Amino acid sequence: MADSETASAKKYQADIPARNEPFFLKGSNNYDWGMKNRLANIFDADSGRTVMLAFDHGYFLGPTSGLERIDLDIVPLTPYADTLMLTRGILRSSIPPTYTGGIVLRASGGPSILKELSDEEIALSIDEVIRLNAAAMAVQVFVGGEFETRSIHNMTRLVDLGNRHGIATLAVTAVGKDMARDAQYIRLATRICAELGATYVKTYYVEDGFESVTASCPVPIVIAGGKKLPEREALQLANRAVEAGASGVDMGRNIFQAECPVAMIQAVRKVVHEGAAPREAFEFYETTRRESGVG
Numbered sequence: 198m199a200d201s202e203t204a205s206a207k208k209y210q211a212d213i214p215a216r217n218e219p220f221f222l223k224g225s226n227n228y229d230w231g232m233k234n235r236l237a238n239i240f241d242a243d244s245g246r247t248v249m250l251a252f253d254h255g256y257f258l259g260p261t262s263g264l265e266r267i268d269l270d271i272v273p274l275t276p277y278a279d280t281l282m283l284t285r286g287i288l289r290s291s292i293p294p295t296y297t298g299g300i301v302l303r304a305s306g307g308p309s310i311l312k313e314l315s316d317e318e319i320a321l322s323i324d325e326v327i328r329l330n331a332a333a334m335a336v337q338v339f340v341g342g343e344f345e346t347r348s349i350h351n352m353t354r355l356v357d358l359g360n361r362h363g364i365a366t367l368a369v370t371a372v373g374k375d376m377a378r379d380a381q382y383i384r385l386a387t388r389i390c391a392e393l394g395a396t397y398v399k400t401y402y403v404e405d406g407f408e409s410v411t412a413s414c415p416v417p418i419v420i421a422g423g424k425k426l427p428e429r430e431a432l433q434l435a436n437r438a439v440e441a442g443a444s445g446v447d448m449g450r451n452i453f454q455a456e457c458p459v460a461m462i463q464a465v466r467k468v469v470h471e472g473a474a475p476r477e478a479f480e481f482y483e484t485t486r487r488e489s490g491v492g
């Protein structure tokens with residue numbers, strides 16, 4: 198037997214216990230390897246956070262402002278996103294398959310902006326999700342909406358399918374026009390989604406008591422950007438949300454409708470991943486905007 202093959206020559210290092218590190222993401226430790234690997238393609242393992250670029254709005258809004266030309270308006274932003282949230286139609290038609298970040302596919306839909314929005318059904322098969330190599334499926338949940346029960350059942354069916362294949366389910370809490378958007382409501386909606394199996398939850402940031410929302414939700418929360426704000430205020434919103442326990446942002450209009458979207462997404466990254474103060478991130482935005490020749 199060659200010397201290198203004797204037990205004494207091999208490096209078994211029996212005195213060092215095998216590493217068994219907990220997974221970095223809240224509430225996700227008990228999933229299998231495939232699910233964790235996909236979650237690590239959405240959330241950055243170093244910061245524990247994500248910058249998701251949301252541009253699935255066309256599934257009920259059509260070509261809204263900033264999304265008229267995905268190839269020209271959005272593709273240049275993709276290198277700065279940890280994850281893209283989009284429809285399968287836009288993924289296939291407009292996103293280069295060389296993109297290696299996480300893909301979160303819009304999995305519910307049906308009504309347009311002209312109809313009752315909570316009247317959604319599942320709009321994607323699990324075969325498509327696997328074929329498109331997605332990390333997660335996004336489903337709208339209308340707590341308090343006209344079709345509340347159906348939207349929750351859409352979510353639980355996707356959770357069952359996703360868990361079978363190690364694919365995450367992102368529950369998106371949709372707040373109707375007439376409903377109070379306060380911490381009490383957001384706590385209710387996010388907790389229901391987590392209790393019924395969502396891997397992570399997207400919701401709106403609220404000024405008073407957002408800490409109670411993140412504390413009472415046992416899985417990660419990312420915040421939606423919402424309506425377009427001045428860039429400085431959008432950076433403040435991202436900062437307040439992560440300071441209050443959000444695991445990142447899933448931001449759309451406040452990035453792609455910014456005066457300089459490519460500068461804005463990088464500024465959002467500074468807040469979310471580097472813990473930059475909003476003032477510092479806004480200065481970065483302004484410098485990058487000027488250097489890009491915008492404005």
Ligand code: R5P
Nearest residue numbers: 251253421422423448449450
């Ligand atoms: C809306 O239902 C879509 O899921 C959007 O992706 C979501 O609202 C995030 O976009 P925004 O930051 O523009 O609110």
